[in-house]
Amino acid sequence: MFAPPRTRTEQHRMRHAHQQAAHTLLLTSPSGPEAWGWQGRTLSRRCGDRWLRVVSQPLNKPTGHLWDGTSTAEAQLPRSIPRPRLLDMLEWTAGGYRYRAELSELVPWPVLQTGGPVLTREVDLPDSWWAELNAALNTLAAVPTTRQAVRQQWVDKNFPVYLGIPPVQITDWVTGHADLHWANLCGPPLAALDWESWGLVPAGYDAGLLYAYSLCAPATAARVRLAFAHVLDTPGGRIGELVALAQLLQVVSRGHHGDIAETITARVEHITGLRVPRPSPPPEPLRGID
Template identity: 45%
Template sequence: MTAPADKATGKIWEGNLRAAELFDLGIKKPALYDAVEQEVRGHAYRAELSQYIPEPVLSPSPVLSPEAVVPPDSWWESLRADLSTVAKAVTDRVAVRQEWVDRSVPHFLNLPAPQVIEWETAHGDLQPANLTSRTPYLLDWEGFGTAPVGYDPAMLLAYSALAPVFVARVRETFPVLDTEAGRIAQIVVITELMQSASRGDHPKLVPALRALAEGLAW
């Protein structure tokens, strides 16, 4: 990574290091072996050496294809256990803020902004391209932090909305999605993806996201 020296700090810059401190011995993620920073002519540079994971990712794209193979029971059990460990971690990092929810949900979904009551630590970008297909390993930790309870399963569900069999397995594995906290988490995630779509990301996912949102409006 590189950034102007006076901006070489914060959530993304230090995310992998902070995640390594919390999770490298507790869950299946690439271990961070070393990190080096250097400043040259007003710019900061950061290089990280991480464990090589010899597994393909679940999907080459964050949006899961309808033809995607649903992993076996052991994969889901491992993912559920690791997310449970992550959720219990204590951190001052923030992945989602109530202020953003208040502004963005009415704008992108035309729904009242929900008040998030329950928070937990989340990976923050749990989509199919950040999960390996066999173990699974959880990749890309730059954005982890506190988020609504159920946020990570909601993210995986939303990015998999074009693959109904996979979605059904997400719901089976994570019953939190059928609670009020899970409903709120899904609204928050769908809002994020609709905001991203407004910038041109993954337009094919938009109709499915709107259909999900309609089912969550009370």
């Protein structure tokens, strides 16, 4: 979904870990395209009729919220939510890194967007697919959990920075996917991938995030709003959407998703009626210094 790590050393490390996991789990040799995660943290690939995902974390850093997301989703989420089943896991350490291999069912149809989460074309999906997505998110919303995907402390700190408005108190919390975008959705029929982030989010967050990632495809964006109007057009849903937009603006400030920066900013200004603070451009890198 994302670009490989910048250095060949990191690419080799992750490829070696993936091959090692496939060998240990007695799988068919990896084949087909590589699917890299954010900043090369994960590498996934087909192994026969299974899907093998390997995630890594430096030993000197805590594993955090994302580390056990896939396994807790398998254990705690209803099977009625369309997603690949987790079949096996493997953990080990090597060379200053902790690794986890997650073996899952292979979803036989492709994701709706390749190359990243931003939708770059219109997608024509039947009403049945949208109904499946709505039903899945409604079921998910009612799942009890202590996993916190979005925190009030983040809102308190970052709403003034990225939205230019005072923080709001979130009172309507639901359980959500927390990374709902087009590179994590397949179909029809629906299958939702990548459950490492799931947990408590503000109502409207998942729908708001999917809508924001759709803004470069206006017809699809309009279909998202139609499908989730019952959430997004409520006071709590608008707060959830603003949280999603603020998080994306934070990502933009770090040099990513520049292709949707203006559309996200325009959406925030439409909701708040205020001008969004424009961050200063990053300084020019020093030349001639390693």
